[in-house]
Amino acid sequence: MVKRNVDLRSDTVTKPTEAMRAAMAIAEVDDDVLGNDPLALKLETEMAKLMGKEAALFVPSGTMGNLISVLVHCDIRGSEVILGDNSHIHVYENGGIATIGGVHSRTVKNKDDGTMDIDLIEAAIRNPKGELFFPTTRLICLENTHANSGGKCLHVEYIDKVGELAKKHDLKLHIDGARIFNASIALGVSVDRLVQATDSVSVCLSKGLGAPVGSVIVGSKSFIAKAKRVRKTLGGGMRQIGILCAAALVAIKDNVPKLATDHQNAKLLASELNQINGLKVDPKSVETNIIFLEIEQDSKISAESLCKNLEEHGILLMQESSSRIRMVVHHQISASDVNYTINCIKQFVCGYPLQSGY
Ligand SMILES: *Cc1c(COP(=O)(O)O)cnc(C)c1O
Numbered sequence: 529m530v531k532r533n534v535d536l537r538s539d540t541v542t543k544p545t546e547a548m549r550a551a552m553a554i555a556e557v558d559d560d561v562l563g564n565d566p567l568a569l570k571l572e573t574e575m576a577k578l579m580g581k582e583a584a585l586f587v588p589s590g591t592m593g594n595l596i597s598v599l600v601h602c603d604i605r606g607s608e609v610i611l612g613d614n615s616h617i618h619v620y621e622n623g624g625i626a627t628i629g630g631v632h633s634r635t636v637k638n639k640d641d642g643t644m645d646i647d648l649i650e651a652a653i654r655n656p657k658g659e660l661f662f663p664t665t666r667l668i669c670l671e672n673t674h675a676n677s678g679g680k681c682l683h684v685e686y687i688d689k690v691g692e693l694a695k696k697h698d699l700k701l702h703i704d705g706a707r708i709f710n711a712s713i714a715l716g717v718s719v720d721r722l723v724q725a726t727d728s729v730s731v732c733l734s735k736g737l738g739a740p741v742g743s744v745i746v747g748s749k750s751f752i753a754k755a756k757r758v759r760k761t762l763g764g765g766m767r768q769i770g771i772l773c774a775a776a777l778v779a780i781k782d783n784v785p786k787l788a789t790d791h792q793n794a795k796l797l798a799s800e801l802n803q804i805n806g807l808k809v810d811p812k813s814v815e816t817n818i819i820f821l822e823i824e825q826d827s828k829i830s831a832e833s834l835c836k837n838l839e840e841h842g843i844l845l846m847q848e849s850s851s852r853i854r855m856v857v858h859h860q861i862s863a864s865d866v867n868y869t870i871n872c873i874k875q876f877v878c879g880y881p882l883q884s885g886y
Pocket of ligand 1: 706
């Protein structure tokens with residue numbers, strides 16, 4: 529029996545497809561720092577159009593995309609950004625906006641659905657007149673889908689309201705849209721409409737879209753012109769990136785349409801696992817491709833023992849704590865992989881024999 533490889537740790541783990549490798553092999557390239565790489569220009573033009581913004585810029589990672597965006601919007605020292613206390617920028621990006629950008633964070637509690645209460649955002653805004661004691665709020669950041677709440681979608685009505693609030697107070701609005709295409713597909717709202725109220729968006733090409741490297745930030749022409757300078761400052765100006773952009777162009781064309789299937793597979797996984805004694809995952813909480821599996825307190829197994837056992841069967845999960853496991857579905861997880869995973873988990877948790885055919 530060939531050992532299977534079912535990697536559910538993240539949607540960053542996908543490998544470039546044959547089509548991507550073929551496109552990379554024949555990619556025409558030039559120096560992008562000099563502004564001449566044809567496929568970088570093509571990808572940026574296409575992404576700007578898709579997202580309904582004037583311009584776009586390829587960046588090495590989502591972390592750099594967010595950092596550049598915050599630095600451009602908060603280019604006056606003493607600036608403050610309002611963001612979720614459970615947001616990727618605040619939790620997982622090494623505090624870069626503070627350590628590199630000198631930008632102060634003012635967190636507002638993220639609710640279970642990934643939003644922040646709009647009244648609390650408004651109450652957190654401070655110092656439009658530049659008084660002596662306070663940093664000045666210049667930016668609000670949202671995250672869509674919201675990773676730490678399990679890939680929940682922020683609805684267009686909510687984003688529009690935050691956009692109105694930002695305008696009213698003369699602030700900018702940035703969306704960390706690492707998984708914005710997942711949100712767009714799940715909500716059935718075009719991605720340009722979804723981000724209409726924003727000044728900038730950072731989009732990961734290497735999460736659900738499946739490209740090997742890169743993110744894109746989008747915004748106005750003047751935002752992108754400034755972003756290009758900050759990218760160079762951070763060491764993110766790269767040369768023959770057409771190789772990477774070729775793969776990204778294939779990723780957008782081939783894999784955006786597959787996100788709906790990923791979401792179906794995630795929902796199937798969630799509802800089947802929820803029926804296993806000792807495991808809990810609310811299928812209704814799974815809106816896109818992320819699942820948080822809870823091990824109930826009286827269960828005989830632990831998150832660690834489950835992850836270890838599954839690894840022996842070629843299934844990789846992300847252990848988040850002693851009782852919590854994260855699973856992320858992507859285009860290289862098939863319906864058969866999902867069934868295999870369900871069966872292996874049943875076998876370990878309930879002692880069922882592994883069904884034949886796997
Ligand atoms: C992955 C991720 C990022 C950062 O992307 P990297 O390419 O890993 O730096 C930013 N925001 C969210 C919500 C993410 O999931």
